[in-house]
Amino acid sequence: MSLSSHVEELKKKHQNLSVKVEEAQRAPGSNDLEIASLKKQKLKLKEEIERLSISA
Structure with missing residues (x-):
């Protein structure tokens, strides 16, 4: 899985949690x-998305 597709998948999960x-x-x-709990999961996903976006 490429980095961009992984980030897109994380964004979808974040939206579903929203x-x-x-x-x-x-x-x-x-x-x-x-x-x-849902909000914590959302925050973790957001942080992961930002971390991956910066390193890309």
Whole structure:
């Protein structure tokens, strides 16, 4: 897998997590721990994308 395709895959995962976070925040009785976990995953992906983009 090339670096650019890997970064694109990470971006897709980041976008999917964004959608999940939004849905969880809108859902009545949503679990705050689950939302926090999703946000942490998003942040890790964002940091990885930035790290790979800089080194490319």
